[in-house]
Amino acid sequence: MHSESRRGFIQSVGVGVAGAGGLAMMAGATAARAADDKPAPRLIDKSPQTLPALPFAPDALAPVISARTVDFHYNKHHAGYFTNLGKLVAGTPLATVSLEEVVLASAGNPERRAIFNNAAQAWNHNLYWQSLSPRVSAPSAALAAAIARDFQTQAALESELSKAAVGQFGSGWAWLVLDAGKLKVVATSNAENPLASGAVPLLVIDVWEHAYYLDEQNRRVDYVEGVIHKLLNWENASRRFAAVAA
């Protein structure tokens, strides 16, 4: 970006955020939601704009996800989003707020598209690594009850999650979210995530090709089924469910 256009870009971010004042930068999104009766964003995380440590060893997810895939995915892709974001927000008010606040302040704003893409991808990958574990786990009693209420069975939920992940056209994400008190499975494209619509993501599966191509080539379904049946971290999803229900 040329220095002149970059200066103009930074100024527009500064005016947009500082003018609105702190968290009031979400006011636009909140007003838009009022029209369709969506709840205000419920943030249960306050993440720094820095790459978090992986919650397991790089080879812990094999054979479903190899150490090589985890290495590239974490050290190149995930780290890269934080590096790019840092450059984009340097010297602006967005540099000093949480990652979640950057996502909300840039969602749906064409002038902040690059900021949103990198901030959302950084956030989505934070949750992706938390959503995986080599240890077998199960939903808490409270989450299991909500699954029974909204999906009837755990198998039905897993089937819906698989369909959303496999069926997402192109790059994107498949999520289990709590939306207005109800568990839902949703898919999003590219960097999009459910935060700005007021839903609380409980877990997510990355279906960008970089998540599986080294291991499974084009067989996304093999990767998705392996993740759902062998790697999903239900303890973490249960903690998030408890946090939003509190």
Ligand code: FE
């Ligand atoms: Fe990814």
